Amino acid sequence: MHPLDNALELESAGDDSWRGRTLPEWANMVGPFGGITAATLLRAVELHPQRHGQPIALTVNYVAPIADGEFELVTRLVKTNRSNQHWIVELSQDGEVKTTATAVFGLRREGWSDTEIEWPQAQAPEDIEPSVPPFGVVWFDNFDMRFVDGGMPDPAGEPTESASSTTTLWVRNKPSRPMDFAALTAVSDIFYPRVFLRRGHFVPAGTVSISVYFHADDEQLAAQGDGFVLGTARAHRYSGGYFDQSARLFGRGGTLLATSHQFVYFKA
Amino acid sequence: MHPLDNALELESAGDDSWRGRTLPEWANMVGPFGGITAATLLRAVELHPQRHGQPIALTVNYVAPIADGEFELVTRLVKTNRSNQHWIVELSQDGEVKTTATAVFGLRREGWSDTEIEWPQAQAPEDIEPSVPPFGVVWFDNFDMRFVDGGMPDPAGEPTESASSTTTLWVRNKPSRPMDFAALTAVSDIFYPRVFLRRGHFVPAGTVSISVYFHADDEQLAAQGDGFVLGTARAHRYSGGYFDQSARLFGRGGTLLATSHQFVYFKA
Numbered sequence: 001m002h003p004l005d006n007a008l009e010l011e012s013a014g015d016d017s018w019r020g021r022t023l024p025e026w027a028n029m030v031g032p033f034g035g036i037t038a039a040t041l042l043r044a045v046e047l048h049p050q051r052h053g054q055p056i057a058l059t060v061n062y063v064a065p066i067a068d069g070e071f072e073l074v075t076r077l078v079k080t081n082r083s084n085q086h087w088i089v090e091l092s093q094d095g096e097v098k099t100t101a102t103a104v105f106g107l108r109r110e111g112w113s114d115t116e117i118e119w120p121q122a123q124a125p126e127d128i129e130p131s132v133p134p135f136g137v138v139w140f141d142n143f144d145m146r147f148v149d150g151g152m153p154d155p156a157g158e159p160t161e162s163a164s165s166t167t168t169l170w171v172r173n174k175p176s177r178p179m180d181f182a183a184l185t186a187v188s189d190i191f192y193p194r195v196f197l198r199r200g201h202f203v204p205a206g207t208v209s210i211s212v213y214f215h216a217d218d219e220q221l222a223a224q225g226d227g228f229v230l231g232t233a234r235a236h237r238y239s240g241g242y243f244d245q246s247a248r249l250f251g252r253g254g255t256l257l258a259t260s261h262q263f264v265y266f267k268a
Numbered sequence: 269m270h271p272l273d274n275a276l277e278l279e280s281a282g283d284d285s286w287r288g289r290t291l292p293e294w295a296n297m298v299g300p301f302g303g304i305t306a307a308t309l310l311r312a313v314e315l316h317p318q319r320h321g322q323p324i325a326l327t328v329n330y331v332a333p334i335a336d337g338e339f340e341l342v343t344r345l346v347k348t349n350r351s352n353q354h355w356i357v358e359l360s361q362d363g364e365v366k367t368t369a370t371a372v373f374g375l376r377r378e379g380w381s382d383t384e385i386e387w388p389q390a391q392a393p394e395d396i397e398p399s400v401p402p403f404g405v406v407w408f409d410n411f412d413m414r415f416v417d418g419g420m421p422d423p424a425g426e427p428t429e430s431a432s433s434t435t436t437l438w439v440r441n442k443p444s445r446p447m448d449f450a451a452l453t454a455v456s457d458i459f460y461p462r463v464f465l466r467r468g469h470f471v472p473a474g475t476v477s478i479s480v481y482f483h484a485d486d487e488q489l490a491a492q493g494d495g496f497v498l499g500t501a502r503a504h505r506y507s508g509g510y511f512d513q514s515a516r517l518f519g520r521g522g523t524l525l526a527t528s529h530q531f532v533y534f535k536a
């Protein structure tokens with residue numbers, strides 16, 4: 001099974017309750033990659049028999065590190081409206097909450113549409129060397145990342161500060177896999193902490209909250225196939241031990257698939 | 269009492285529970301102004317005896333319209349870590365959930381800091397006429413808004429489409445009032461739906477989810493006093509009946525006080 005689908009495999013454990021487990025291949029420095037956790041919480045709602053429509057907006061709060069092993073997911077349907085639906089999801093281990101999320105699902109309607117931003121200028125992914133993660137973060141191997149700009153600092157080199165916090169990269173699942181909302185959720189957290197780029201070296205950092213807005217519908221995701229997504233992210237302010245970063249993910253043909261925003265704890 | 273403080277006045281109704289009520293002076297087209305609802309949910313956590321630190325990040329989901337009258341707030345402390353704390357808040361009326369929120373509170377630490385964006389070029393607020401709301405939305409009267417760019421379409425005039433979705437304005441409470449986290453939360457939702465500006469006329473629209481990242485600490489807010497905040501907001505994509513808008517709020521001297529992001533339902 002594909003490593004993404006493997007991680008998203010949840011077993012029903014009663015009404016509104018699912019059981020899953022961490023996988024060694026998604027390990028981050030502490031606990032699993034935040035993007036796979038976010039995708040798993042979204043998947044729990046997708047699996048729910050009362051789910052109405054597609055993902056519209058998701059916010060995930062990282063409460064405490066997830067330990068290696070099993071976890072329980074509880075989904076609570078707060079309300080179903082005519083065109084949308086509100087959920088609260090919690091991930092726990094041994095009765096202790098590790099992650100919370102709120103999700104809005106809904107029906108999309110035809111109507112006026114427009115995109116105000118263009119995708120960044122970038123060489124074709126085929127013309128860029130796949131990136132080799134500069135240290136042993138296991139989950140990197142589940143993605144084919146090709147940095148257009150703002151690659152990760154080299155921990156073996158001299159720290160080089162950057163005036164810009166922007167990273168632009170091509171990314172797709174490795175092995176490649178068709179795009180869906182769960183995969184898009186994982187990719188929306190693909191950008192390493194912007195403070196690493198600005199400071200030119202690694203510092204302790206961890207996301208406290210991420211929000212994803214799904215601009216694409218399932219047809220636009222299906223049209224994406226298993227191709228590369230072009231993503232770009234930047235920060236706005238670092239202060240008091242927190243900074244924000246905002247990301248844009250474009251699909252084939254320049255379709256803006258999702259925007260995401262997160263607030264990150266750091267120590268520097 | 270100041271209209272903002274009046275709205276934020278909550279009465280204890282047992283452990284983790286508060287009672288409040290809508291006020292006619294904060295009325296929007298349907299229910300109260302979303303910004304005052306967000307501020308009220310934040311205030312419930314601020315009032316909690318177990319609250320640890322200051323607001324860091326807040327996400328509010330608008331589940332169903334709030335009716336005129338009383339409401340109940342329930343705060344749930346999910347977890348207190350060494351430096352931060354996670355909350356879930358719900359607003360209900362007659363047992364029906366109308367709004368949910370997740371909030372991260374925490375301690376800020378000294379360290380490396382930087383702001384990557386500059387505040388927009390703008391005339392001084394004293395040189396701009398205070399805006400007169402073009403229709404009877406009551407809550408507008410609780411703010412002194414001075415539009416630098418991207419003012420609200422005139423419903424009496426011919427619809428004029430705009431290529432840009434950017435609004436930049438000076439805003440402060442009316443009557444003026446010292447800035448704090450609750451006031452900043454309300455202001456982060458001050459921007460009317462960007463689709464109005466693009467289309468040149470009003471259409472049905474309502475926020476489904478808003479996230480606020482608090483970049484300023486309480487000292488930086490206190491330094492702001494009761495002065496004008498310079499805010500700017502724009503959209504990225506409109507599709508399937510939803511669009512996003514992102515806002516930046518700058519204080520006196522160009523301090524980036526908060527960034528906020530929202531996803532909005534619309535019909536056009």
